[in-house]
Amino acid sequence: MQLDQSATAKVPFEAVVQEHGATVLRVCRAVLGVHDADDAWSDTFLSALQAYPALPGEANVQAWLVTIAHRKCIDHVRAGSRRAVPVDSPPERPSGLGIPGAGNAELLDAVSHLPPKQRQAVAYHYLAGLAYKDIAILLGGTPEAARRAGADGVKALRLALAERSVLAHSSKGEIR
């Protein structure tokens, strides 16, 4: 896709979907889980399409989409709050995530057990490439707090995966 000649020229929205669709879906999956991610993705892109003509030509499109996705994911959690309450330490319960590939279930499950802010910080920083100062605007709090949430999230994921692989080796039967 070639670049615009003028600051006001915008690429067709189809090219935006083509370029950023996968990243936004990864972010939604990380924040909401695989099943609910599809609806959040749809809401995000429909909203984005609506607002697209008014977006300043020089705007960072990916950051804009992640901002919309962030709001749509929150709406989603609120709408379905009976089954997904954003609390800081989620109770132990069967994961609401799908198991798209059996070997990957552990990571998806570990992500779903992160506190919401860590999950969001990890998704926005590592999947969408947002800077922590921009993530801080979305999550509230300072950039330093956002950075800590991201780092703690990754640490927790590594720990969870390490524990699971130990468990898996000692008592295979207990792991799905």
Add this chain to the structure above:
Amino acid sequence: MTLDPTLDHSEVAELLHPLDDGLEPAIASLRARLARDAQLTHTLDVAYRVVDSPVGKLLLAATDRGIVRVAFEVEDHVEVLQALANSVSPRILQAPARLEDAARQLDEYFSGKRREFDLILDFRLARGFRLNVLQHLPRIAYGNTESYAQVAQAAGSPNAVRAVGTACATNPLPVIVPCHRVVKSDGSFGGYLGGTDAKRALLTLEAAA
């Protein structure tokens, strides 16, 4: 277990890789769903699809007023879509359903089963004299041709032969609005925005049917 405090971006991306499971098929169905939702909520300003034809891939684009653009491959579809984004609206999506009728009629035309198009057209990309010319063109019957001078006369400006050439060369709706039926007065083909070969192919098709 000690964990490195500096987190390598690509390493974390690798860790999160399971999120990519089944991503491609999911995206494909989500894009189709987006096109449908956008239609239903009237959020889509330009719908397009690409169809195969004997004169190469054709891009078909429609607004809520009708078919707004047909483009040959040689015009570069990416550039054509960008031009539509600039002149009509950037709210453009691939939405094949909206162009089902046009695609079917073109198919019938190329297989020699259709002589006239029955489609609602949006002429917003043409103005003034060029628009007059385009509106005259469907009156040139299937299988017939007119010279640039004849068309100039019919469009109300007998001296504007050159402008007729420009109108044909910038026809936003080729094939459907038959600028290929306008030829030079010496009987040679004259130029064509889809290339001379495409013009010859269309005229040959119409002569054979």
